[in-house]
Amino acid sequence: MIPEVGHFALILALLVALVQGSFPIIGAARGNAVWMGLARPAARAQFLLIAVAFLCLAYAFATMDYSVTYVATNSNSKLPLQYRIAAVWGGHEGSLLLWAMILSIWTVAVSFFSKHLPDAMRARILGVMGLISIGFLLFMLTVSNPFERLIPAAMDGRDLNPLLQDPGMVFHPPMLYMGYVGFSVAFAFAIAALLGGELDAAWARWSRPWTTMAWVFLTAGIMAGSNWAYYELGWGGWWFWDAVENASFMPWLVGTALIHSLAVTEKRGSFKAWTVLLAICAFSLSLLGTFLVRSGVLTSVHAFATDPRRGLFILAFLVVVIGGSLALFAWRAPTIARGGKFDVVSRESFLLANNVLLAVAAISVLFGTLYPLFLDALGLGKISVGPPYFDTVFAPLMAPALFLMGIGPIASWKQAALPELAKRLRWAFGVSVTTAVILPLLLGHWTPMIGLGLFLALWIIGTTVNLVRQRLGGTEQPLVVRIKSTSRSWWGMVIAHLGIAVFTLGVTIVKGFESEIAVRMQTGDVAHLAGYDFTFEGVTEAEGPNYTTSRGQIRITKSGKERTVLAPEKRVYTVQNMPMTEAGISPGIIHDLYASLGEPLDDGAWSVRIYHKPMVEWIWFGCLMMAFGGLLALSDKRYRLKKRTAKQVQ
Amino acid sequence: MKRFLLPLVVFLIVMGFLGVGLNLDPREVPSPLVGKAAPTFNLPRLDDPEKKISNKDMLGQVWLFNVWASWCGACREEHPVLVELAKSGAVPVYGMDYKDTRLEARQWLEIGGNPYVASVMDADGRVGIDYGVYGVPETYVIDKAGIIAYKQIGPITEEVLRDKILPLVKRLQAQ
Numbered sequence: 001m002i003p004e005v006g007h008f009a010l011i012l013a014l015l016v017a018l019v020q021g022s023f024p025i026i027g028a029a030r031g032n033a034v035w036m037g038l039a040r041p042a043a044r045a046q047f048l049l050i051a052v053a054f055l056c057l058a059y060a061f062a063t064m065d066y067s068v069t070y071v072a073t074n075s076n077s078k079l080p081l082q083y084r085i086a087a088v089w090g091g092h093e094g095s096l097l098l099w100a101m102i103l104s105i106w107t108v109a110v111s112f113f114s115k116h117l118p119d120a121m122r123a124r125i126l127g128v129m130g131l132i133s134i135g136f137l138l139f140m141l142t143v144s145n146p147f148e149r150l151i152p153a154a155m156d157g158r159d160l161n162p163l164l165q166d167p168g169m170v171f172h173p174p175m176l177y178m179g180y181v182g183f184s185v186a187f188a189f190a191i192a193a194l195l196g197g198e199l200d201a202a203w204a205r206w207s208r209p210w211t212t213m214a215w216v217f218l219t220a221g222i223m224a225g226s227n228w229a230y231y232e233l234g235w236g237g238w239w240f241w242d243a244v245e246n247a248s249f250m251p252w253l254v255g256t257a258l259i260h261s262l263a264v265t266e267k268r269g270s271f272k273a274w275t276v277l278l279a280i281c282a283f284s285l286s287l288l289g290t291f292l293v294r295s296g297v298l299t300s301v302h303a304f305a306t307d308p309r310r311g312l313f314i315l316a317f318l319v320v321v322i323g324g325s326l327a328l329f330a331w332r333a334p335t336i337a338r339g340g341k342f343d344v345v346s347r348e349s350f351l352l353a354n355n356v357l358l359a360v361a362a363i364s365v366l367f368g369t370l371y372p373l374f375l376d377a378l379g380l381g382k383i384s385v386g387p388p389y390f391d392t393v394f395a396p397l398m399a400p401a402l403f404l405m406g407i408g409p410i411a412s413w414k415q416a417a418l419p420e421l422a423k424r425l426r427w428a429f430g431v432s433v434t435t436a437v438i439l440p441l442l443l444g445h446w447t448p449m450i451g452l453g454l455f456l457a458l459w460i461i462g463t464t465v466n467l468v469r470q471r472l473g474g475t476e477q478p479l480v481v482r483i484k485s486t487s488r489s490w491w492g493m494v495i496a497h498l499g500i501a502v503f504t505l506g507v508t509i510v511k512g513f514e515s516e517i518a519v520r521m522q523t524g525d526v527a528h529l530a531g532y533d534f535t536f537e538g539v540t541e542a543e544g545p546n547y548t549t550s551r552g553q554i555r556i557t558k559s560g561k562e563r564t565v566l567a568p569e570k571r572v573y574t575v576q577n578m579p580m581t582e583a584g585i586s587p588g589i590i591h592d593l594y595a596s597l598g599e600p601l602d603d604g605a606w607s608v609r610i611y612h613k614p615m616v617e618w619i620w621f622g623c624l625m626m627a628f629g630g631l632l633a634l635s636d637k638r639y640r641l642k643k644r645t646a647k648q649v650q
Numbered sequence: 651m652k653r654f655l656l657p658l659v660v661f662l663i664v665m666g667f668l669g670v671g672l673n674l675d676p677r678e679v680p681s682p683l684v685g686k687a688a689p690t691f692n693l694p695r696l697d698d699p700e701k702k703i704s705n706k707d708m709l710g711q712v713w714l715f716n717v718w719a720s721w722c723g724a725c726r727e728e729h730p731v732l733v734e735l736a737k738s739g740a741v742p743v744y745g746m747d748y749k750d751t752r753l754e755a756r757q758w759l760e761i762g763g764n765p766y767v768a769s770v771m772d773a774d775g776r777v778g779i780d781y782g783v784y785g786v787p788e789t790y791v792i793d794k795a796g797i798i799a800y801k802q803i804g805p806i807t808e809e810v811l812r813d814k815i816l817p818l819v820k821r822l823q824a825q
Binding site: 281329577 | 654655658662664667669671721775
């Protein structure tokens with residue numbers, strides 16, 4: 001009964017979405033206030049209906065209703081409750097429902113926080129979001145229904161993919177989707193502006209907080225995914241350039257460009273067409289990512305079951321949504337996007353250069369992801385593009401982007417003097433070059449990549465410190481007052497930029513100085529790595545709720561003093577008979593010590609991989625700093641528009 | 651106007667490729683081993699661990715080398731096809747029981763029927779590594795000179811058997 005309620009709620013939500021996607025947009029074109037007024041109640045009704053559907057599915061999982069196909073495929077009676085709930089988005093149909101659910105959360109948020117917008121604009125924005133929702137609801141109801149019944153019911157479920165049975169996986173997909181789908185707001189704003197023919201600073205100001213919010217979620221989501229790969233896959237890697245990772249990384253790159261370009265559009269009125277295009281692209285790449293993940297066009301460690309009808313549906317949907325909006329862009333942008341002028345050396349051009357580099361980076365990731373498919377489609381053979389391609393293409397693009405990142409915030413708008421800039425930045429430049437040359441030599445290992453990475457990280461830190469000093473210095477006021485008088489969005493930028501430096505530092509050091517060994521170990525054997533002694537103290541068998549595990553114990557000592565004990569595991573999830581690796585990690589600011597169990601060998605020996613990963617945690621800490629910077633910018637008082645406009649009206 | 655149309659044009663080209671890509675199977679990967687000599691193995695028989703079989707024993711005949719396991723779900727799908735093939739006698743099938751236990755593997759053959767002339771056990775998966783096995787089931791067509799002529803990843807279906815494997819086997823046997 002409950003699954004039918006959920007199914008019915010989805011059908012009703014589709015009907016409401018049809019209303020939301022049509023009447024308000026037509027009403028806005030004709031100036032019909034009643035039709036425009038339908039947007040807000042429709043958005044809220046849709047949210048409630050999708051929430052009902054979502055809860056119904058969660059209920060079916062919680063009560064182990066194996067007469068629902070989706071529940072039977074993705075759950076098991078032995079699966080702990082928290083994973084049964086997370087299993088709601090563990091498969092194809094449920095993750096689409098999560099997509100629709102999150103889209104409706106964003107829509108309802110727009111309906112509440114848009115009182116300051118003109119009626120026509122708001123109607124168009126909610127209308128566009130309604131149109132997107134139609135696509136996803138139709139997709140679910142036609143070829144991916146999570147409420148489909150299984151008759152006769154299964155005795156027990158096939159269990160959730162063991163890879164997903166991890167605390168990180170409970171939060172990672174919702175965070176990522178909040179980011180992905182959040183770009184739909186910026187997209188809807190852009191389309192609404194194109195439809196309405198007004199592409200002005202106000203439009204950019206309204207878009208900014210929504211874009212930043214989505215970006216914060218996406219940053220945190222990607223970080224969680226990378227961290228998950230690090231401890232769950234057991235290879236000590238934190239990024240694999242997997243198609244699905246790329247699918248989330250491309251919107252991030254374009255979203256980052258969008259945040260910066262929106263700032264220029266708001267403050268200087270330039271880059272209008274470019275900003276609109278980025279807003280369309282950020283969301284288009286999110287949709288494309290969904291297509292790549294869901295259609296089975298590419299194989300990947302994340303791949304789900306394939307069904308050609310599904311792929312065809314998403315492809316058609318992409319053509320309609322993205323093709324339609326790009327056509328609208330080609331039609332309207334030339335007439336409404338006229339920007340201000342700026343000099344070659346100015347903050348605008350530094351931001352533009354950064355934007356172009358980020359966009360090119362996104363395109364190169366897209367190309368690398370799709371290249372095997374292109375070759376295959378042209379009948380030129382099957383290849384797979386791996387980290388070698390991405391590493392060689394990505395680093396040269398990011399290096400100048402990071403270098404410019406140091407200069408941009410210091411340059412003035414419209415026109416900056418090059419000698420003046422050089423004078424201000426010479427200290428940062430000198431210090432970072434010197435350190436980048438000397439530090440790796442002291443650590444005993446210098447390569448061009450280590451030198452470059454260190455230089456860029458220190459350059460960003462140096463220029464940012466310089467920037468803060470300039471901002472806070474030069475007046476008579478006490479420091480506290482000066483810090484307070486600086487806006488939070490500015491501090492947000494500072495922290496996010498420092499986050500990039502911390503991230504770069506982590507990547508450089510771990511890539512340059514990590515070491516690993518693969519050894520055969522019997523109880524009592526000692527392995528040596530990076531000055532530490534790893535004593536293998538044997539493996540004990542244990543049972544989890546739905547798996548059996550061989551838990552190793554590795555005692556780490558340095559010069560005879562005990563440091564810590566690692567407990568890497570090799571689990572076998574009994575239902576699917578699938579082995580899983582749980583790495584044993586001792587994390588730290590300076591380094592991680594990491595061990596994972598390989599295969600059991602004869603006479604009680606095991607193959608063990610041990611890694612020494614210096615400063616690897618900085619990678620994720622840097623991401624957290626970026627996300628925190630975004631949050632700080634969001635809390636800026638200039639975004640508390642509601643009160644301000646309310647006052648202005650009075 | 652023209653430069654504003656560029657994104658749309660690029661997008662439509664990408665979509666064209668994706669449309670074609672939908673009809674291709676990304677799992678259909680040619681093995682680098684095709685055209686090369688089958689890696690050597692010398693493994694104990696499943697039914698009698700005292701006796702060993704080597705790939706050299708099959709020199710001079712065309713044979714199928716099927717990697718299977720009792721824990722493998724897709725093998726259940728493939729198994730009846732192999733049993734029919736064995737009955738027809740068109741080509742001898744040798745099996746390799748991959749990362750499996752002897753007891754369960756034997757039970758599996760008792761229940762489902764045994765299509766293999768003989769099966770060998772690759773309990774630790776070492777030979778599997780030599781053959782580049784990355785999923786069970788996989789099947790190799792090996793010619794009289796011991797060269798791998800074809801690799802099937804995933805279960806052999808009736809269509810694959812009829813359209814690809816049997817014609818190839820006939821050609822190789824005629825050589």
